Amino acid sequence: MREDSRGDERELVARLQRGEPHAFEELVIVYQHRVYGVALRMLGRRADAEDVAQEAFLRAYRAVGEFRGDAKLSTWLYAITSRLCLNRLASPAHQRTRLDDDLLSRVADDTGDVAAQVERREREAAVHAAIAELDDDRRVVLVLADLEGLAYEEIAEALGVPIGTVRSRLHRARMDLKTRLEKLL
Numbered sequence: 599m600r601e602d603s604r605g606d607e608r609e610l611v612a613r614l615q616r617g618e619p620h621a622f623e624e625l626v627i628v629y630q631h632r633v634y635g636v637a638l639r640m641l642g643r644r645a646d647a648e649d650v651a652q653e654a655f656l657r658a659y660r661a662v663g664e665f666r667g668d669a670k671l672s673t674w675l676y677a678i679t680s681r682l683c684l685n686r687l688a689s690p691a692h693q694r695t696r697l698d699d700d701l702l703s704r705v706a707d708d709t710g711d712v713a714a715q716v717e718r719r720e721r722e723a724a725v726h727a728a729i730a731e732l733d734d735d736r737r738v739v740l741v742l743a744d745l746e747g748l749a750y751e752e753i754a755e756a757l758g759v760p761i762g763t764v765r766s767r768l769h770r771a772r773m774d775l776k777t778r779l780e781k782l783l
Contacts, residue, residue: 642730677756744772
């Protein structure tokens with residue numbers, strides 16, 4: 599099934615709603631990388647992203663009977679994933695883990711790789727760190743727009759906000775990111 603095919607998507611939703619066993623497996627196969635990617639970019643930790651992706655699919659499975667098809671299936675999954683990520687980011691446990699990870703990354707040893715690899719890794723780390731420092735509302739819009747390629751309308755629908763809010767948050771996120779990267783690089 600091609601992800602962007604609305605006919606295939608409607609049929610998959612109908613099969614999910616009928617409770618066909620292989621339909622859920624197909625849903626996961628088609629969307630797992632994108633759902634996990636959003637969660638990883640939002641949360642910054644593989645274990646957290648795996649947990650959120652799994653929870654997103656379970657919630658989608660439980661709620662598929664309520665899915666009316668007004669939005670694309672992918673948009674609906676992004677909405678579920680984004681809400682789960684924002685909830686996790688707001689939790690006190692995540693804040694503690696984030697501090698511990700920062701400390702570990704500072705003391706991690708460098709194995710003396712080639713200078714170009716070290717420089718590339720430092721740039722990637724700087725970009726990831728700058729994205730991680732964005733306010734949660736701005737980060738989710740930046741991830742969905744610039745990293746996942748969603749249209750403003752899809753983001754607005756997924757987050758339940760007006761398109762103007764998506765545009766302003768994205769603009770502010772990009773400006774914040776630019777400022778942070780100029781300082782780091």
